[in-house]
Amino acid sequence: MAILVCGGAGYIGSHMVYTLINNGEDVVVIDNLQTGHRASVHEKAKFYEGDIRNTADLDKVFTENDIEAVIHFAANSLVGESMQVPLKYFNNNTCGMETLLEAMVKYDVKKIVFSSTAATYGEPKRVPILETDETNPTNPYGESKRMMEKMMKWVDMANGVKYVSLRYFNVAGAIEDGHIGEAHTTETHLIPIILQVPLGKRDHITVFGTDYPTPDGTCIRDYVHVMDLADAHMKALNYLRQGNESSIFNLGTGEGFSVKEMIDAAEKATGLKIKVEYGQRRAGDPARLIASSEKAQKILDWHPKYTSMEDIIKTAWKWHQTHPNGYED
Numbered sequence: 615m616a617i618l619v620c621g622g623a624g625y626i627g628s629h630m631v632y633t634l635i636n637n638g639e640d641v642v643v644i645d646n647l648q649t650g651h652r653a654s655v656h657e658k659a660k661f662y663e664g665d666i667r668n669t670a671d672l673d674k675v676f677t678e679n680d681i682e683a684v685i686h687f688a689a690n691s692l693v694g695e696s697m698q699v700p701l702k703y704f705n706n707n708t709c710g711m712e713t714l715l716e717a718m719v720k721y722d723v724k725k726i727v728f729s730s731t732a733a734t735y736g737e738p739k740r741v742p743i744l745e746t747d748e749t750n751p752t753n754p755y756g757e758s759k760r761m762m763e764k765m766m767k768w769v770d771m772a773n774g775v776k777y778v779s780l781r782y783f784n785v786a787g788a789i790e791d792g793h794i795g796e797a798h799t800t801e802t803h804l805i806p807i808i809l810q811v812p813l814g815k816r817d818h819i820t821v822f823g824t825d826y827p828t829p830d831g832t833c834i835r836d837y838v839h840v841m842d843l844a845d846a847h848m849k850a851l852n853y854l855r856q857g858n859e860s861s862i863f864n865l866g867t868g869e870g871f872s873v874k875e876m877i878d879a880a881e882k883a884t885g886l887k888i889k890v891e892y893g894q895r896r897a898g899d900p901a902r903l904i905a906s907s908e909k910a911q912k913i914l915d916w917h918p919k920y921t922s923m924e925d926i927i928k929t930a931w932k933w934h935q936t937h938p939n940g941y942e943d
């Protein structure tokens with residue numbers, strides 16, 4: 615039987631496909647390539663160019679393959695954009711989940727591992743954030759993902775589709791050998807933007823806000839390596855295979871780093887000076903997001919290998935240096 619990876623041509627999805635294949639799994643990918651890259655998909659995976667909102671595309675995948683479980687990455691995920699065009703997020707993310715779950719029920723597929731996000735929490739009342747803390751999303755992206763979690767809960771109760779929802783904090787880095795990595799045409803993430811400066815693609819990095827209630831005034835985030843994340847998905851899949859109940863897990867390292875600290879770490883990782891300018895806050899940015907991943911540690915036995923920001927950035931740097939134009943190289 616095969617694992618269906620929805621959005622397997624994207625940044626995190628492509629790392630997941632490699633990890634699954636290295637673990638001896640058969641993999642089928644469906645991706646509409648709106649932000650993904652065909653070249654990022656492992657050659658041993660069976661690839662379908664299709665849209666998860668299209669029932670006919672899903673029928674084809676589920677009838678031509680014996681699918682054991684789904685790992686679901688396919689989504690739009692730009693926080694700022696979601697504030698401008700919320701319906702795009704409710705359509706692709708929330709409606710996409712509806713058609714996918716419909717197909718899973720129809721074809722009797724009873725396991726799903728889902729990409730959720732720290733954005734489901736909104737502005738946290740305390741850090742580190744626990745899975746049982748309140749969810750009050752402050753943007754349509756986080757809201758769409760929270761709605762997707764709730765849909766899975768009801769479909770579990772009605773149809774017995776078991777889920778693991780993984781709430782990622784800030785995903786970063788690339789596979790160690792640097793042959794796949796983060797290649798978003800519209801890049802908003804901090805680490806790739808910082809690295810565009812030493813790559814000569816950007817004159818400086820603008821730090822969004824220096825007046826946050828943090829020790830150096832810049833926002834604090836919990837950065838987790840993409841390969842550690844893929845490892846957590848393998849563990850979540852095996853957790854479902856063992857017949858366990860549906861559950862939600864945070865995925866982060868449990869340690870926060872400020873934007874300034876990340877720029878310092880990037881200077882060390884690249885050995886190059888990075889020009890910085892200080893700007894206004896970006897709307898919707900919480901001051902501090904740090905995960906408690908104790909639940910994932912205890913129940914999934916997940917222990918992230920990467921805890922040094924310099925090491926995480928070194929893997930991203932290797933990818934960007936060898937692929938300055940992403941998959942166009």
Ligand SMILES: NC(=O)c1ccc[n+]([C@@H]2O[C@H](COP(=O)([O-])OP(=O)(O)OC[C@H]3O[C@@H](n4cnc5c(N)ncnc54)[C@H](O)[C@@H]3O)[C@@H](O)[C@H]2O)c1
Binds near residue numbers: 690786
């Ligand atoms: N990158 C992060 O820091 C982060 C943090 C928390 C959660 N997430 C979540 O992880 C997932 C993957 O994120 P990413 O950074 O790899 O994004 P990405 O844009 O690189 O990957 C998403 C993939 O899904 C595909 N896709 C989108 N809509 C589709 C549809 N309707 N049908 C078929 N394919 C579709 C895209 O073409 C792309 O290949 C997303 O669900 C995102 O919300 C990401």
Ligand SMILES: O=c1ccn([C@@H]2O[C@H](COP(=O)(O)OP(=O)(O)O[C@H]3O[C@H](CO)[C@@H](O)[C@H](O)[C@H]3O)[C@@H](O)[C@H]2O)c(=O)[nH]1
Binds near residue numbers: 693732783835899
């Ligand atoms: O040019 C830049 C880009 C970012 N930042 C700051 O860097 C931090 C991290 O920003 P970014 O990399 O854009 O990540 P987040 O906005 O924290 O969001 C990511 O992490 C969330 C979980 O924490 C996920 O929900 C989102 O999908 C994912 O994009 C924030 O304080 C930004 O204000 C800058 O100062 N300058």
